[in-house]
Amino acid sequence: MSATECSCPWLFFFACSGIHGQIQGERTSFVELQARQKNKIYAIIQEKPMSILQAQQLGISYGAFDLFKGISLNVANDAKIGLIGPNGVGKSTIMMILAGLRTPTTGQVSMAKNRSIGYLRQEAVEAFGNRENSVYTEMLAVFEHLHQRQAQLHELEVQMADANGNLDALLAEYGRLQEAFELAGGYDFEVRIQQTLEGLGLGKDAWHMPLNHLSGGQKTRALLARLLLEKPDLLMLDEPTNHLDLDAVEWLENTLINWPGAVLIVSHDRYFLDNVVNTIWEMTPAGIETYSGTYSSYLLQRQERWEYQERVSKEEKARLLKDVDFIQRNWVRASTHARALGLLKKVSRELAIIEQYGLMSLRSGKKWSEYGIRADKPLDVIEAIRGVNAISIPTNRPPKIRPQFRHFNNSGNYVVRVQEAEIGYPGNSLFTAHDVELKRGECAVLMGPNGSGKTTFLKVLLGELEPLSGEVVPGAGLQVGYFAQAQEQLKGTHTVLDEFQRHKDMEEESARRHLAAYLFRGEDVFKPIDGLSGGERARLVMALLALEGANFLVLDEPTNHLDIPAREALQEVLEDYSGTILLVSHDRYLINRLATRVWEIKDKQLITFNGNYREYILRQTALRNGGQNGNRKILLTQAPMVRDNSRETRQRTLDLEKLEGRIREKEKEIQHLSQELQKTGKSGAFEKMHELSNKLAHAEARMEELMQEWEQLVAQ
Template sequence: MLLSVKDLSFAYIEDWILKDLSCHINENEKIALIGNNGAGKTTLFKILTGELAPAAGQIYQKADLRLGYLAQNAEFESVKTLYDELYSANAEIVSLEKKLARLNEQMAAPANDEETQLRIIHEYDELHQRFDRLSGYSYKSFVHGILRGLGFEEDRFNQPVATLSGGQKTRLALAKLLLQKPDLLLLDEPTNHLDLKAITWLENFLAEYQGALFIISHDRYFLDKVVNRVFELSFGQLDFYEGNYSYYLEQREIRQELAEKAYLNQQKEIDRQQNIIDTLRARNREKFVRRAESREKLLNKIERLEKPLTENEAMHISFAPKQESGHDVLALEHISKAFGELTLFQDLNYSIFKGDRIALVGENGSGKTTLFRILQNELTPDSGTVRLGKNVQISYYDQEHSNLNPNNSLFDEISNQFPKMTNTEIRNLLAAFLFTGDDVFQKISSLSGGEKGRLSLAKMMLAEGNFLLLDEPTNHLDLVSREVLENALVHYSGTILFISHDRYFINRIATRVAELENLTLTEYLGNYDDFITKKSERQNPVFSGETTPARPASFLDLAPSNRIEPCSGKAESRAKKDWLLEKEEKARSQKRISRQKKLEEMIDQTEQRITELDLLLASEEVFTNYEKAHEISMQKEQLEEKLLGYYEELDELM
């Protein structure tokens, strides 16, 4: 075991964030820490690293535990270049390299006596073995690989760290941690500031990481690829799940259903017993009163189940266009844009039609946001034309939330832009986006990133546009809010063009993917997974399973055939053939009828067994035993899958 936490508690003033929390982390475990925004995930990380002190509880660490921590916006100051800063990350390798170089020079000195030479050789040999165990000879290539993997091109290796942006410094901080290879790596939103290519590289790296990982992330696709356990932080406590994020969702739903059913069934039984007790007491005879008292004692001994708590606060979003657009929504004709010597796209042509849901992807700096700004008339293309279709009304979600006035309150922000709304309507709207009570009078400047995101979504919903431009709409939203947004967009009848690094989100929303690469747009039908598959096929056609193109038809292919088909001309032969075909058809019909009867019997038996399992799940013996209830639930699920298969086969035979 690397780390253990027992009865940990932490509060801000009187607001308990963590309460009697316990957990442990073993070697090589890869754990996701899941929870709503504000649940205390980052607080827990800061306590584990010693940045915050708990109000109560103990933390036990393995002796000599090497712990690494990446904060959400990890920044640092350095006078070194990007490459030198990263190279110095593993101090032991750098120190050994210098010592070995010094000893090498000493061994070459001609003035050494035999004893001195042997001592130097012995020391060199010991240090060399340690250097080799640390993979010191491949360290330089490892540094290069990590820099490139996280999106730093080789021509920027000598760039001073001081000139990097905040996001680039966070990437560099992540690179340093990966080089140091700590026993336990705590990562708070590690995919922030990474493009899709870098995220894919990171998840492959972490999947093979020889150490333990504890990760806070809203990237569900990333979590599915990397983690093998999930800790859910809710109401100051942790619940534990084995498996990746998708498996966690399934198990969480089962647990919630079982817990709610167990609680309701127990309440029903308590009410029944109480009614019996009340009836016995009402008879007002000694023996009935004694029975009532006896039952009451038994009832009081029952261990009462607590009502299951659910963090069910979620936004209520529904996007609906005020007016339908025409079929042609947008046409880009020969669009080009450059900044100085940097050309982002050239002679770009692309069309978008009503109902399209298109993900715009590409590496950081490829020009995605620039293209959005051109569509918004915030920038002018160097050449080309942007044509909007008939009745097209754009609603724009800006990841920087520049459309929000930081000096306004939430209430004023809505009231100023939508003056026809009443006070009650504004409050109801803001409540739907989880702003209630005095929250509506907060200054926008005091809001978190997630809160600004919710307010921007509220304004976009009110705008009722029929063409949504979304620039990183899931940034800063917690997992529940992301799912609510996805459901709203899936049911939206208008057109969507969006930029996102959230592959799970792209998979749910996109019907087409447009990649901005090599100065142009390349389109792929389908969602993100389809895009990856088809792009791989285009790049590696030999290994993709694609067939070679068919050769053009020749004159020989098109000429009439001069082959003569044999024909007996005998009616008897035709009659015999017809009789055989009829016999085969009757046999097939009998077989089909027999199979139908068998399927109907199997359906009856399976439905009867499912009913029996439902009764078992409702029994006290089962609903109070999680393992037994889970086992029966799995049996029921398997039977329901079989039942569906039987019905599908029966439909085909009918």
């Protein structure tokens, strides 16, 4: 099979004849391909055709430092996988290895024959370089093979017009080519291009712009658009929602949910993962653990796994302590020495396994010989006792922030009121807010496209700008804590402790105690501000705001640049805060957990809704559907006006999330069964159709039961 050249800089095709790709203008040569094959970075899977890609014992080392090691993975043909983990753990590195762009220190990657991989790098904005062709021309290049077929059809039309005796042969050839052209999407590829560009937020005004004139965000969207049009068998996307507004993210979600192949996504967008993936790979310094289900399902499974591992670890240590106690008591007795010696050998082997593979490996069911550890002479009794006593119970749970908000005086019942306010700048009206209010204890979330006026509205509410017209009335007794402003005021040359004491006149011991509650412990307090990660800066700002006595927090994109652990930590802090919150964010997971009001800037108007984000979407969907089956849901999804942080309410929220996760999984099952039934119907396999029909009926019945449970829980 000859290789079809690919000019797409982020898309890599792997076929039985070779690997094709171009990275920032450099093509993969045949010599490089041979080197890859020689180094066994890519092999052809013969045994397991159901897997598109496999990896065995991958590792990356820098001298004596192992970034990760011993990672084995499998990607099924229809997998939808979310790869998550803290920043710096190696997620992007392992993606590059799987895409063939980096050689691992150890291990190999294997791939099925005649399959293609498309890879969107996180730093993909550099890929176009100085190329001057337009966005639309770049998209058309994907369908060059269709242009060639179109030219062949046109040539046949010319020949048929002048045909004499061979018209029948020309008509037959024309019919064959036309059918192939239609099956390949020849009559709708331009519609696909337009839908994809518009879906990702690239309007017609950008279609004819040169690639090298695009902004960074526009380049990322253009790259993602071309990748989706290529339709590779495996999509590998590193932070695909960066630079996308909410409409574009939701469009991408729907596209990936219906993607016919496999998808592997690195993302910190928890809501996006909840909607798209059915498997979570959690990457930590210890390796990758696999969880089946959505992100919300992963959270529940992770909690259960933590509890199980802690319980088993305690049981194993208790057993080993009992063993060494027996050895110590019976070592010198002639009648029991042989038994004590046998037990000492066993304990010595187990300590060797624990040292190399961890305490949980004792429950793996493997035989001693399978570990490949040499059976040297046993430890002496004292060494064995010390070794067992030194075993630490693994704590897989990340440390929790313990927020300590200073007592604050309550504001008035109304925190802010807006009436017929026109927001913007002279000569540039952005939107109108007709009748808006925010009460004490609520959390309002402000959403809207980039450039719609969200930050401008915050400045108006904080009194930094005047509305063009109308009235904005702040409430009585407000003490405002402004997250963005606090971030800007951090001095980069200071240490965490210096910066904290600059803001708060506090003894070092008290300051360190407060910072420890926000996970700045030990030497962490001496880190320079310039060296902090996004998550660490966010934690420091929250530690400062907690002592402001603020009863009104204004947060402008607080989760930007935060990894999932940092987002979870910030969420915990805000859930424990009993004051009023005004939040600007694209983080729908955070929005859904905190919001009691949703404010969305749309068509130059501020739309208001009492409830969380999921309820708002349900209402919007019901309205778009003309109210069919929508009124019942709208009535049920009116949230309380004040946030309730009670244990009962939190448990109800967790129960709702768990139930919604099961509903999403059931929806995916129904969609999959429907697609399979449609395919089987075309093949005429009636027994299979009957089996699938029964499964679909059961799934739909269960879906109805789950929806009834959901409605009852929401109505409580």
